[in-house]
Amino acid sequence: MFNNSMGLFQNIFGKGKNADPANLATLITDLHSHLIPGVDDGVKNVEQSLELITAIHSLGFSKIITTPHVMSDTFRNTPEIILAGLADVKKAVKEAALPVTIEAAAEYYIDDHFAEKLKNKEVLTFAGNKILIELPFFNEPQNFLSVIFELTVAGYKPVLAHVERYTYWYHDFENYIKLKDRDVLFQMNIVSLCDEGSGHLKKMTEKLIDADMIDFIGSDAHSMQYIEKIKSVLTNRHLKKLVDSGRLLNHTL
Numbered sequence: 430m431f432n433n434s435m436g437l438f439q440n441i442f443g444k445g446k447n448a449d450p451a452n453l454a455t456l457i458t459d460l461h462s463h464l465i466p467g468v469d470d471g472v473k474n475v476e477q478s479l480e481l482i483t484a485i486h487s488l489g490f491s492k493i494i495t496t497p498h499v500m501s502d503t504f505r506n507t508p509e510i511i512l513a514g515l516a517d518v519k520k521a522v523k524e525a526a527l528p529v530t531i532e533a534a535a536e537y538y539i540d541d542h543f544a545e546k547l548k549n550k551e552v553l554t555f556a557g558n559k560i561l562i563e564l565p566f567f568n569e570p571q572n573f574l575s576v577i578f579e580l581t582v583a584g585y586k587p588v589l590a591h592v593e594r595y596t597y598w599y600h601d602f603e604n605y606i607k608l609k610d611r612d613v614l615f616q617m618n619i620v621s622l623c624d625e626g627s628g629h630l631k632k633m634t635e636k637l638i639d640a641d642m643i644d645f646i647g648s649d650a651h652s653m654q655y656i657e658k659i660k661s662v663l664t665n666r667h668l669k670k671l672v673d674s675g676r677l678l679n680h681t682l
């Protein structure tokens with residue numbers, strides 16, 4: 430009797446079994462991070478990169494596809510720049526004997542110069558022509574659906590970075606359905622489940638999880654602060670539901 434009422438108590442207050450953390454190790458690969466030193470707003474040197482890779486590994490991930498920003502205004506990274514940085518990071522990972530595989534792609538900001546990069550095939554993809562793209566946070570580029578069309582016709586599989594962060598879509602869930610209908614894959618940041626600010630971001634993240642729309646999750650780690658935030662949501666009910674669902678594709682990367 431005591432055990433039963435205790436169980437009820439634990440269920441109501443989210444303790445007991447629910448306090449187990451999400452098992453990120455089953456996902457194998459962390460998709461989306463900023464671990465190439467000095468090329469964007471992520472890590473500044475190889476030491477910071479190693480520290481962050483060690484932390485991502487300790488979360489359970491054994492492979493990392495890191496994705497430096499590419500933006501024509503600020504981060505003018507080319508595949509050559511990113512791959513040269515990757516070589517340095519790989520060397521450091523090997524010397525430190527970290528059991529982590531690290532690869533690089535990029536996070537392409539959809540701006541006027543993106544079409545040109547695409548035309549010249551100056552893009553870094555991952556796992557069978559998948560390409561990570563991001564949008565401005567305050568207004569949707571008018572040509573976004575045609576960019577998706579162009580990408581698909583050219584044989585790329587667009588993966589939209591932190592899909593839950595674009596507030597201009599919040600008023601109408603149809604915006605997400607429209608993208609799914611066009612085979613856009615959705616990546617979600619684990620940190621978006623942190624309860625900060627107005628709570629709208631967390632709510633939309635949960636809604637997208639409940640709608641079975643998330644295909645990949647990622648740390649989007651720029652610094653150790655991201656790791657602390659991720660640790661704070663490891664027992665989050667929605668994160669566990671998503672990881673346990675088996676629908677995430679991280680392990681296929």
Ligand SMILES: [Fe+2]
Pocket residue numbers: 461462463536590649
């Ligand atoms: Fe990012």
